Amino acid sequence: MTVKISQTAETQAFFKEAAGFANNDGNPRIKKIMFRVLNDLAKLIEDFDLTEDEFWTFADYVNRLGKRGEAGLLIAGLGIERFLDMRQDAIDAEIGQTGGTPRTIEGPLYVAGAPVAQGSTRMDDGTEDNVATVMFLEGQVLDLDGKPIAGATVDLWHANTKGNYSFFDKSQSEYNLRRRIITDSEGRYQARSIVPSGYGCDPQGPTQECLDLLGRHGQRPAHIHFFISAPGYRHLTTQINLAGDKYLWDDFAYATRDGLVGELVFREGGARGVSERCAELRFDFQLQKAADNKDEQRSHRPRALQVL
Numbered sequence: 001m002t003v004k005i006s007q008t009a010e011t012q013a014f015f016k017e018a019a020g021f022a023n024n025d026g027n028p029r030i031k032k033i034m035f036r037v038l039n040d041l042a043k044l045i046e047d048f049d050l051t052e053d054e055f056w057t058f059a060d061y062v063n064r065l066g067k068r069g070e071a072g073l074l075i076a077g078l079g080i081e082r083f084l085d086m087r088q089d090a091i092d093a094e095i096g097q098t099g100g101t102p103r104t105i106e107g108p109l110y111v112a113g114a115p116v117a118q119g120s121t122r123m124d125d126g127t128e129d130n131v132a133t134v135m136f137l138e139g140q141v142l143d144l145d146g147k148p149i150a151g152a153t154v155d156l157w158h159a160n161t162k163g164n165y166s167f168f169d170k171s172q173s174e175y176n177l178r179r180r181i182i183t184d185s186e187g188r189y190q191a192r193s194i195v196p197s198g199y200g201c202d203p204q205g206p207t208q209e210c211l212d213l214l215g216r217h218g219q220r221p222a223h224i225h226f227f228i229s230a231p232g233y234r235h236l237t238t239q240i241n242l243a244g245d246k247y248l249w250d251d252f253a254y255a256t257r258d259g260l261v262g263e264l265v266f267r268e269g270g271a272r273g274v275s276e277r278c279a280e281l282r283f284d285f286q287l288q289k290a291a292d293n294k295d296e297q298r299s300h301r302p303r304a305l306q307v308l
């Protein structure tokens with residue numbers, strides 16, 4: 001028989017004490033949230049009649065998740081990062097702040113401070129010249145009327161052919177496949193890079209361990225991440241996910257959305273000064289007007305910083 005004591009006056013008083021309600025220090029908002037967490041956790045323990053072994057396995061899991069730095073990955077995998085976007089979309093719809101390129105999740109692998117280029121740049125360091133397909137990525141940043149936005153910052157990052165990101169993969173050079181491109185007078189940006197590969201969670205890591213228990217894979221389709229920003233416009237966090245990838249609509253992180261699928265067009269050798277077959281990807285972004293200064297900026301989520 002399940003005994004339930006979490007809602008008794010005695011337990012509630014105990015949780016209030018544990019959440020700091022009895023003192024005047026600390027942070028009132030955090031106290032309220034913690035009180036709710038304690039209550040929800042207690043109810044969960046009671047409703048599922050959690051065993052001691054199950055509970056301490058969970059505590060150990062949290063430790064291992066942190067040690068591996070995979071909290072951001074698990075949040076994406078459980079759809080919570082997608083939920084944050086769904087909620088923001090719903091808020092936007094409510095206040096009529098809609099239109100333009102859809103947002104999608106950032107993921108945990110952005111690194112600030114990538115090299116800045118005017119108009120066009122090469123993103124790869126050439127180390128995969130013999131294995132990668134060269135990709136020419138280009139497009140325009142536009143407003144909702146289709147007018148070009150000059151001086152917008154296209155901050156983009158993607159994986160290499162092994163599905164790994166520079167900074168986190170120490171075998172790659174600094175800022176490989178990470179750039180900031182400032183759009184020209186026609187709002188254009190252009191990058192020569194390599195076609196990225198999709199990737200999966202580390203099969204030995206705690207995120208995949210959780211996904212295994214849910215009967216789910218941890219794979220993502222090939223994709224390119226973007227932060228697009230410009231003075232007077234609303235910051236956009238988004239991705240292009242590549243058409244034809246097996247995981248395009250079966251993304252463990254739920255990042256693929258209508259309007260964010262990019263189609264590679266392959267050109268035979270000799271095109272664009274490249275002797276081998278190369279790929280072209282054209283993608284335009286449309287930004288909403290910013291309601292205020294805060295709107296122009298990305299979230300203050302703690303991110304990895306390149307150590308100089």
Ligand SMILES: [Fe+2]
Pocket residue numbers: 107109223225
């Ligand atoms: Fe990614």
